[in-house]
Amino acid sequence: MSTEIKPPADEGPSNFIRERIQQDVAQGRRDGRVFTRFPPEPNGYLHIGHAKSICLNFGMAAEFGGRCHLRFDDTNPVTEDVEFVEAIQEDIRWLGFDWGDHKYFASDYFQQLYDYAEALIRAGKAFVDSLTPEEIKAYRGNFYKKGTASPYRERSVEENLDLFRRMRAGEFEEGEHVLRAKIDVEHGNINMRDPPIYRIKKAHHHRTGDAWCVYPMYDYAHCISDALERITHSLCTLEFEDHRPLYDWILAQLDVPGDPEQIEFAKLNLSFTVIGKRKLKQLVELGLVSGWDDPRMPTLAGMRRRGYTPESIRALCERVGVSKRNGMVDVSLLEHAVREHLNATSPRVMGVLQPLKLTLTNWPAGQVEWLDAPYFADDPARGTRPVPLGRELLIEREDFKEQAVKGWFRLSPGAEVRLRHVGIVRCDEVVKDEAGEVIELRCSLDMASRPGQPGAARKVKGTIHWVSAAHALPVEARLYDRLFNVEEPNEAPEGKTFLDNLNPNSLTVVADARVEPSLAGAPTGTRVQFERLAYFCVDRDSTEDRLVVNRTIGMRDSWAKLEAKGG
């Protein structure tokens, strides 16, 4: 039996966290166990930043044969809600991760946490402070000034215990007392200057109801929860780095079952987007987006509705890597991952956003032929769908130019172009209305160039998409663009905020687009490529007689690039 365990090849680049875990396992630390946890606070929806943490935590656990707990960090009842605990679970599952039986809530530990607090008091390591919040702040000092001890710091164990029990019994009002760890008021690290660990909150908790009126604070609850669950590696973001001494201090005072270690990594920042619950919440509450799942939101719910795939989000997280450098990842990396997966998985279909009538003058009126068009031209074995062809078609207005410019491969008077799956067509006549606007193109189809015909291999520069006017389905196409029009929306000039960086054109609704009939009845979430245009995803707003599709992301467009260059 070989003892050599080769890690899977698809691990992604090495990073300092994996290395440390590898080392711990190799040295047999904590029996070689690797238990991680993803600890969301149920006060908002999960976003792309959380995805990085989810991938890391669940990924490391899976890689080392351990497990990853889902633990709701619900220690602040005034901001949390069940709506969020449901949504969070749905999003994690959608992303592709499974916590198995290991779903926990910090609130599950309220009694134990309380008991540990009494133990801390008995050990003389915590005291009840009766200063007002303002006074506590003043006594704490700041970066320049060391703190000074609270006058209540030397209360006796008996008095502290009595006061704390009465706090728990509801005898005091919010703000009257607080339980503080007794550490070092002069510590250079402000987190160590006798941090509050319990406060009175007479609020209804979404799980424990009114059973408690004292709630533990993050620094106190998190490390103990980790220890109780015997978490080995507690991965969190950089801003908690200077909380680590407190994390370690608390556990060192207590007789807890586990021995977790906190390791910090840089959170994900994406250009042209704002990540952070507070800001996202603001967008939702101000009605600047339609909700947490607005397809422009960087929330998992929004990205799902937009048509992004979990695979692409995971690929992004893997490519971004894990380090301690606070940086900004280019959205193009995400867009690349999305296109990459969608290209491999989305059936091709034809749809027209801005229709222009095209009449096949040599096609008999009333004659309809159902073409057998492959969903994937590169691999017809993956299936086909019937596409109706008649005399009157609709093409993309953008595919016709009255004055062809150099490099123009599409339609123009007298020019030839291939109609996808049909054959080569020549534009013989341009019909205009009184206003001079082009309203119809009259073209002749070269029958010999149809698929299977001897002339099918004839080359023309361009191929365009189309739909049969008589059969096309009306669809509402929602064209989404970046929510912000600057790389770093948080950087706003004096007096402005990130809201001033919103892109006013982040949503364009095309109410009367057309698609081929094969899309009829497509269920919500169906992803397709409208050939040559973009990837679309069927939205839940669709009704029986009207599809609504969201543009997930456009195709790369080298013509647009060329055109832009030419001025």
Add this chain to the structure above:
RNA sequence: UGGGGCGUCGGCAAGUGGUAAGCCAGCGGUUUUUGGUUCCGCCAUUCGUAGGUUCGAAUCCUACCGCCCCAACCA
């Protein structure tokens, strides 16, 4: 005036004393019945700066510079 971090290509990011991976972006070309995809090239003589140690440094030492986080009874 305190504490904690971080500085490798335009953006991420490997590298752990032996002579700068990879990905995205960009550029050029190939293939193509999607101006998509594919494929192939090009893209850091240099690792924040300056010294030093060494046969040899992005990696070690020293100093300096720059950036980020911390002063909620939030997480």
